[in-house]
Amino acid sequence: MSLVFWAVFTSLVLGLVPLSGHTALAQDAETLIVRNDRGGELAKRLRQIRELRQSGRPVEIRGGVCFSTCTMFLGLPQTCISSRTVFGFHGPSSYGRPLAPKVFEEASHVIADHYPPALKRWYLETGRYRIRTLHRIRGARLIDLGVRGC
Structure with missing residues (x-):
């Protein structure tokens, strides 16, 4: 299984498989507005983040929740967040099942x-x-830790 996981992961990250749209995202002119995003597959999010980093397109996290891979937007320099948004963090898994230790370690890193330094250490x-x-953390707390507020 881990060979298949890494083959799919690598192909998505390298851009060999197209990224499908994400329903929790809405576009407001040039700014990407993130609302109530409960996360998704790591490889798809990595591809999206790479595209956003290259474009420099602003990202605003304004919804009630930003869970799982959504939290990876926090590492983009053009991201700002609402103090009211609740961010949810957890470790990598395969649909809730633990990963092999080596894969868990690599995926965790x-x-x-994709997090600012203080958040990276905590994670x-x-x-x-x-x-x-x-782990649920309000945007206000993350702003106190150096994440840019909107």
Whole structure:
């Protein structure tokens, strides 16, 4: 299974498979508005983030929740967040099932590399070890940790 996982993961990240639209996203002129995004597949989100990083398109997280892979938008320099949004963090898994230790370690670092430094440290020390439930953190707290507010 891990060979298949990494083959699909690599092809998506390298852009060999097209990224489908994400229903939790809405476009407001040039700004990408993120509302109530509960996450999704890591490889798809990585591709989307790479495209946003290259374009420099502003990202505003304004919805009630931003869970799982949605939190990876926080590492984009053009992202700002609402103090009211609840962010939900958990470790990497395969649809809620634990990953092999080596894959878990690699995927954790891929995710963490998309966070600002203080959040990255917390995620690697604490956040990634919760798999079936979420660590919930309000945007106001993340703003206190250096994430840019809108």
